[in-house]
Amino acid sequence: MKRAGFTLIELLTVVAIIGLLAVIAIPQLTSLKVRAQVAAMKSDLRNLVTLEENYFAQNLKYASDLGTAYSVSAGNAMPTIALTGDGWTATMSSASTGQVCAVFMGSTPAKPATKEGAPACEETGSSTVTP
Numbered sequence: 001m002k003r004a005g006f007t008l009i010e011l012l013t014v015v016a017i018i019g020l021l022a023v024i025a026i027p028q029l030t031s032l033k034v035r036a037q038v039a040a041m042k043s044d045l046r047n048l049v050t051l052e053e054n055y056f057a058q059n060l061k062y063a064s065d066l067g068t069a070y071s072v073s074a075g076n077a078m079p080t081i082a083l084t085g086d087g088w089t090a091t092m093s094s095a096s097t098g099q100v101c102a103v104f105m106g107s108t109p110a111k112p113a114t115k116e117g118a119p120a121c122e123e124t125g126s127s128t129v130t131p
Helices: 008-059
Strands: 080-084 087-094 099-105 120-123
Touching: 008 087, 008 099, 008 120
Parallel strands: none
Antiparallel strands: 080 087, 087 099, 099 120
16 A cells, blocks of 8 residues: 655655755845845935035035935934034934944045945944945
8 A cells, every 4th residue: 555645754854954944044134134224224325415415505505404305214213414614424323233324525524434425334333334
């Protein structure tokens, strides 16, 4: 008589393979979420640069608060904008990812940003800058 079905060894092999794939995939998904959050923060800061320059073109000064003209992506906090002598700096951080991003215009850099108008990020307490 021939039985239909799987043996215990075959089932354990499949479970072991699925477990191995899960061990590999879960850290990759966590890393992907962090990279997506950092990309959203950089995008929000690029939008801020555009709005600040537009505000400057209309008013011949920079704004420390753009009000309802500026909003950030879901999950991001509003950046802190500080006016400097010839420009401004903005920083935003994410407690969930441990990242801080910054952008500046003018001659006063905002760490971790080193190039005017180009947002840069780094892990809190780290010296690694992501361009």
